[in-house]
Amino acid sequence: MPNAWSNWSGLVQAAPKLIATPADAGELADLVRIAPGPLRVAGAGHSFTPLVKSDGTIVSMEKIEGLVSHDAATSRARLRAGTRLGPLMHLMQGIGQGLPNMGDIDKQAIGGALGTATHGSGPKLGAYHTQLETLQFVDGTGKLREYSRAGDQDMIHATGVALGAFGILTEVTMNNMPTYRLRRRKWVLPIAEMLKDFETMMAAHRSAEFYYIPFSGYAQFIASDLSDAATTARPTEEDEAGLATLRKLRTALAWLPSLRRRLILGAIAKLPAEDYVQDWLNVYASDRQTKFNEMEYHLPFEEGPKALAEIIELTEKRFPEVYFPMEVRSVAPDEFWLSPFHKRLTCSIAIHHDAANDAEPFMRAAEPIFRKYGGRPHWGKMHSLKAADFKKLYPRWDDAMAVRRDIDPENRFVSPYMASLFGIDT
Template structure:
């Protein structure tokens, strides 16, 4: 065969594809007789990284089971890398579930759908819409895999709406022995309550059955008002709007409110997304006027007061999720709902009195109580407060300043976001903590799925 640049590229592409599933023929092995390339990994923000000994992307549950039995530990599944906590880093094996994606089946009567665990939320929303279905709620980022989203209790906003994990009605889980376990509220019920929010510590989820609903539209309204007015009106807005959240812009005294309510109105054109540009303008103002908070406040208020309210009507998955292209690291805690306004006021006072260099808005949402053992919303109606730091900046001083306030109000950290809590802290926050530990030890006695971070979370020695 004549060697051309095109042939060489095709040959290399074929070898790479075969290498991903571990089936390289002897002819290719001899042609590329060298050590396997070790490929570093890092998350979306760049805040977490590792160099695993092995990467794999199984195309079937059977192939996944074989990998779990033989691959170097710790074994960690990876999705879109949108977790900011060290859930993934390992010097063992990183498993991608990207080849285990798509809707397997759906029931048009019960509105339930069975979905492969590696399906990205944005793609899932589109596939469900083609079948006349939608999830009852969505987070504001839709790049995550379904398995990753439920494993960390990823949530949207809505006083009566729980996290995504609460809509799970069944799971298939491949354990450390390579065994596949099916669980639901009536089958292996304890495993089910543990596995809905598991941090990937029980095994690798391959399929998820979700309770969906008929496709529906929402009217999204966005507006600006003083933070005092936003907080005063918040309790009533939680009651009267399906989804309500707001963002406080640091050093401005102003907040951006967002509501979503069901409607039969016709869809409207999608507006131009200017969120990223707005963030970069706030960054510029911080750099120019960080030394003069009062001037910065006056200028931001002047700019924001000229922004008119905006409305959009579209199907739910298009109005609830937004594009986030400006990278950041994030800390988010879930507090008892009644403590939220006071905690937010204290956070604002702390960061502004200390003139902390920050421009990312503070996000404030609500979530209904649920029953999953490790859900931060376990048996508690909650509000969620999230702080962000630009990915090129050191987040530790800011997060270390604010985290004691979250803890003061008995907050539980989002599993996919940054915190400094350890095993004893979590044990005090979660009534079913010991039950989860027992389930984890029974399914993975050797800690095959525990990286150093999870060992610290669960108090398991190496």
């Protein structure tokens, strides 16, 4: 098929009239003026929702990448928005800077990570967009605009999380920190203990998260703290091998839960304890080979344990095909208008489903639990919410929509999916 586009998991497919790869902001501005609409901009295609899907033009930012400038005194770096996080980490380390936090992978483009409020874990660590100092983008009329926190903080808060609908980012300045080291430890504990001590355990480390291993009754806890110690070797990652074991046991024993549990516990007992010290860029990201689809909801922090307990019960009673561990993280509150962490300390819970099978029934059954606890969905992960729902969840929703209309008066960036999210009649 000409111009076929697909996201990482294969769930979202598109056949646009044009896939364009502008070399600079000037070419991008021309495209915004004349290319067939709607124009949707792609980062690395790692979102699970149809944010990038378009019948008109998909803009790839892969040529607009790299470091523009940096300042050692403030630990700031100005970057082109198509820069992927993997190369970006090395660029930052090379100039003595570190990203304060990262998510699970380093494949996204910085523009894409900002677009959906991509985050890591840590009660005092914000998502990537909280590092923004300046934003430069091409608006819906093809005009280049620039905003800074010092000059117009409201515009940074309005457009810092923007789903590719408030202009196409060309350059961003990020507030980083001097390069640093982390000590990372992993250990296993009963989920009942984890849920009982949730608040203290999640608050006791700079960054803490855990995975619940379905049908096991056990969680794997991961703690990262700043360290001045000498580096030690990062152990070979066992995640993919562990997943393969969980999948095999699921396939063979889906309807024999007690045997499945016993064998999972046997596999967990063999997991080596992990404790190492490494430079920040060698710690956060993992290699994800097995394709999945995912839903993640961001809940008021204190609701996390109750919601997770219900999700576990639902999964283990009704969805024996599930084998991916559930991921639980915390994220600091922020002021960005479309940030799911807007003004609240968050507990994020993510559930995954093998991409080879239909994830919908599981996700449809889990979503009401997340919503009951006041959850806001990750913009880049499966959910069924529409404009009327978001209006209730986001106190600055109407303000954000007014800014969007000013940036894109002719709805150049509005696809049918974006229209359903924003409540726009097209």
